[in-house]
Amino acid sequence: MNKLQQNWPPALLMGTTGLPLDLPGLSEVDERPSAFVAPDHIGYRALLGAAMRAGPDCRDLGWGETGGALRLLHREGLKQMPLRLARGADPRAGWGLVDAITPLALDVLTVLIDRLQARNVEAVLIGASEILSAKRRHYCGGELLAVQAQVGREILALGQLELGDSGPPALRVTELPGSERFVVALDPDLRAAWREAASHRIDGRILAFDNRANRGADLLAKKIGLYFSAAGASVRPVRRPVRSILHAIGGDAQLKGRAGRLADRFEEALLRLSERRVFAIRRCGADAPPLEDRNKGWIKAWLKTEVVVAPLGPGGDGASVSNGAGQGLSRR
Incomplete structure (x- = not known):
């Protein structure tokens, strides 16, 4: 067994040369799925939250250094799940890694978890082309090369995340030399x-x-959509105040001096999710202040506003949202 093979799951250690794609426990990623699945588990939501709160503002969004290790604490009511970078990582390099994680990691994580969860397989073989195909976006030339390289960096970064205070990395990532593909x-x-x-x-x-x-607005729509999907809004109505949503998706940092712009983008993001018929979305109650009336104290009132996100009704009309109660979304 060589150094590269030490991190491979047992299924990959069968055989001698190349990657036998028909081995049990190994799956190639399908292209262009219309939907993905994720486990209803705090560990998955912790990984999702870590990716959402990474990036240049990570220090203001909960990431900190404890005992020489970078750490983030994910909370759900009375439950909590600590998450940290792999043990032994240099803190300075660790901060650089977390700073460099982009929202593209959310797409990468979604595809990876879907393939591992939906097929109940031991490992997946994946590369940038599969991720970009699942996103249904097309890139050309230099932009394509840049995005492909970034996908690789996001996969490697996700492989550095450990759940708990003493556990191994949640995702074991092995880069295959010369192939721009990874075994996860x-x-x-x-x-x-x-x-x-x-x-x-x-x-x-x-x-x-x-x-x-x-x-x-598009980026916020992605984060809000993934957050509510992980909370179960694809099968039942989920009700959250705006403040809680922003905290979960890493929007807190933008409240400092940029609250007006954040509010506009947040409302636009909800509209895009509604107009594209991803969810039925309503305000809870009719006391939400209109964003045009930005008098003193409007930010606090807006942050307390509750949003109900639910699956579309049988007729696609959003009838599943608490008997239709609440204030609908519309463009003015």
Whole structure:
């Protein structure tokens, strides 16, 4: 066994040369799925939250250094799940890695978890082409090369994330030299736990939203869509205040001096999710202040506003949202 093979799951250690794609436990990623699945498990939501709160603002979004290790604490009510970079990583290099994670990691994570969860396989063989195909976006020339390279960096970064204070990386990533492809395996204990968990559906149109930082409303729509999908909004109504949504998707940092722009983009993101018929979305109650009336204290009132996100009704009219109660979304 060589150094490269030490991180491979047992299924890949069968055979001698090349990658036998028909081995049990190894799956290639399908192209252009219309929907994805993810486990209803705090470990998955912790990984999703870590990716959402990474990037240049990570220090303001919960990432910190404890005992020489970078750490993030994911909370769900009374439950919590610590998450950190792989042990032994230099803190300075670790900060550089977390700073460099982009929203593209959300798409990468969604595709990876879907293939590991939906097929209950031990490992997947994946590359940039499969991720970009799942996103239903097309790139050309230099932009394509740049995005392909970024996908590789995101896969390697996700492979550095450990759940718990002493666990191994959640995703074991092995880069295949010269192929620009990766073997990604799920930690066996995590795989066993996720196998027993229910699954949530993620609409494929969520991944089609633009992940670039200068596409503010699209990027927020992607994050909000993934957040509510992980909360189970594809099968039942989920109600959250705006403040909680922003905290979960890493929007807190933009409240400092940029609250007005953030509010506009947030509302536009909800509209895009509604207009593309990903979810039925309503305001809870009729006391939400109109964003045009930005008098003193409007930010606090807006952050307290509750949003109900639910699957579309049988007729696609959003009838599943609490008997239609609440204030609908519309363009003025």
